[in-house]
Amino acid sequence: MMLDCAIIGGGPAGLTAGLYATRGGLDNVTMFEKGMPGGQITQSSEIENYPGATGHNLSGMDLMIPWPEQCQRFGLKHEMSEVTRVSQNSDKTFTISKSDGSSIMAKSVIVGTGSTPKRAGFEGEDKYFGRGVSTCATCDGFFYKGKEVVVIGGGDTALEEALYLSKICSKVTLVHRRDTFRSAPSTIDRVKNTDNIELVLNAVPKEVTGDPMGVTGLDVILSDGTIRHIDAPGVFTFVGNDVNNQVLLQEDGSFLCDMTPSGQVKVDINMRTSVAGLYATGDMREDAPKQVVCAAGDGAVAALQAITYVDELSHH
């Protein structure tokens, strides 16, 4: 059995790839998803920036529920299984290996396995994740318009997101465990010169406090061992991001296609990787804006490319 296209991951990128690939004429398309389709956004209690989805208090789950059904109408097959590896055969086809030991071949592959924000590791972080604890200022900053927020971290992303939030929120308290930052000097200067950013340095987040409505603040341990409570309904953590690129890792430790030093998949504007017939989409690809609408766009672009690629193969 040979698939026209295998889609790895059933988040916004994979589901949109599935919609476009099947509706665009590929016959044999299977999407492999290890859990429920929908992706990371299903962990979010509210989404306001998916165009057209204007429902009041629309959760990420609400947004994603119709997506798989829409794809199935056009013939997308969905298999609930975890892919362990995508490898390429000498005839340029691909083998998709699964955690149950079985495998399947495909003419083209669209990977959309997403990314996982690292946790900072304080008490209550998991409990309030998506309900006041956030890893995305573009997604959630607006919910705190005119309010105070805390930002945790000291790298480029933390500082840039602190600057972004300082334009929306009344005050940003930046908590960092050292007294120096790992970022461009110009970014550090801008942070230091922004009136509504307060730096709390040499401080370790201890516990996020909350009530049934959500987050109320953060307790941090200062360098002298005392605890300071910061009142804020929003806590943003930027302590790194793991790209879910394991499926591209080969037996010899190399990756199937070219990657950036931080482990994102290199793609061109058409989501083509360095290997013909292999596409990377959504949060896992280089320079991803990490937004649902962008992941969906990538999925559509990759599927259109895969259709052309498979079509050309059959004419050779």
Ligand SMILES: Cc1cc2nc3c(=O)[nH]c(=O)nc-3n(C[C@H](O)[C@H](O)[C@H](O)COP(=O)(O)OP(=O)(O)OC[C@H]3O[C@@H](n4cnc5c(N)ncnc54)[C@H](O)[C@@H]3O)c2cc1C
């Ligand atoms: C709490 C939270 C709030 C957010 N808020 C917003 C927002 O307001 N607006 C916005 O636009 N974006 C928001 N985002 C970001 C958005 O969710 C992501 O940008 C988007 O989901 C990325 O889509 P994706 O398809 O690339 O990956 P993902 O959504 O991460 O989906 C990847 C899928 O692949 C599956 N998978 C991974 N590995 C394997 C494997 N080996 N085999 C099989 N399946 C696998 C996973 O189970 C997952 O379902 C938020 C994210 C979070 C966590």
